[in-house]
Amino acid sequence: MAGWGRVREAAGRLRRGWLPVVEATLAATVAWILATRLVGHPQPFFAPAAALIVLGQARGQRMRRAVEVVLGVAAGVLVADLVVQALGPRTTWTVLTVILLTVALAVAIGASSVTVVQAAVSALYLVVVSPPTESLVPFRFVDALIGGAVAVVASQLVDARRPLAPLVSEFRHTFEELAGVLGEVAEALDRADDAAALAALERARHADAGVERLRGAVQAAGEAL
Structure with a gap:
C-alpha cells in the first residue's frame, strides 16, 4: 500500500508539472533541429544543453541566464x-x-554560479570529449546562442497572450492567505486564546x-512584458 501511495504521489506531481516537462523536451529538440538542419553544425551538443540549462532556471531570470550561458x-x-x-x-x-x-576567470569577472559551471563544463567537454578543431567557425558559441534563444522563446509562449495573468x-492567492492569517490573529486576540x-x-x-512565489511572479511578468 505504501508503494502505491508513492506511485500516486509521483503521478500527482507529474500531472501538476507536465508543462515544464513538455516545454524542456520540445525546446531542446527544436534547438537541436535548428543547429543541425538549419545551420548545419555537425555536433551541436551545446544547443539542446543551453536550452535545458536556461529553462531550468526560475521564471523571471531566464533572459539573464540565457546571456550568461552564452x-x-x-x-x-x-x-x-x-x-x-x-x-x-x-x-x-x-x-x-x-x-x-x-x-x-569566471570568478574574477564576478560571474554567477551558473556561468562559472557552464564555462567549466564547456571547456572540460572540449578537452576530454571533443577537442577543438582548427575551424574558424565558432560552432559551439553559436549552438549556445541558438539553445538560449529557443529556451527564452519557449518560456514566453504560454504567457505571450496574457503576460499578467x-x-x-x-x-489573489497571496492576499487571500494574508487575509486569512490576519483574521485568525484578530480572532485569537478577541478570545485571548493562546492556542489560536x-x-x-x-x-x-x-x-x-x-x-516568495509572488516575488517570482513579479519578476516573471516583467520578463514577459
Whole structure:
C-alpha cells in the first residue's frame, strides 16, 4: 500500500508539472533541429544543453541566464582552445589547467554560479570529449546562442497572450492567505486564546513561501512584458 501511495504521489506531481516537462523536451529538440538542419553544425551538443540549462532556471531570470550561458560557453571555448594548443588534449595537466583558468576567470569577472559551471563544463567537454578543431567557425558559441534563444522563446509562449495573468492569480492567492492569517490573529486576540494565536503564527510562517512565489511572479511578468 505504501508503494502505491508513492506511485500516486509521483503521478500527482507529474500531472501538476507536465508543462515544464513538455516545454524542456520540445525546446531542446527544436534547438537541436535548428543547429543541425538549419545551420548545419555537425555536433551541436551545446544547443539542446543551453536550452535545458536556461529553462531550468526560475521564471523571471531566464533572459539573464540565457546571456550568461552564452558568455560561459564562449569563455570555456576560448580557454580550452588556448590550453589545448599549448599542452595538447586529454592530458591530466590540460584538464587541471583548463578548469583552474576557466573557474578563476569566471570568478574574477564576478560571474554567477551558473556561468562559472557552464564555462567549466564547456571547456572540460572540449578537452576530454571533443577537442577543438582548427575551424574558424565558432560552432559551439553559436549552438549556445541558438539553445538560449529557443529556451527564452519557449518560456514566453504560454504567457505571450496574457503576460499578467499568472501575476494576478498569484496576487489573489497571496492576499487571500494574508487575509486569512490576519483574521485568525484578530480572532485569537478577541478570545485571548493562546492556542489560536500559535496556530495563526504557524500559518503566517507558512505564508512566507507564498510571498516568495509572488516575488517570482513579479519578476516573471516583467520578463514577459
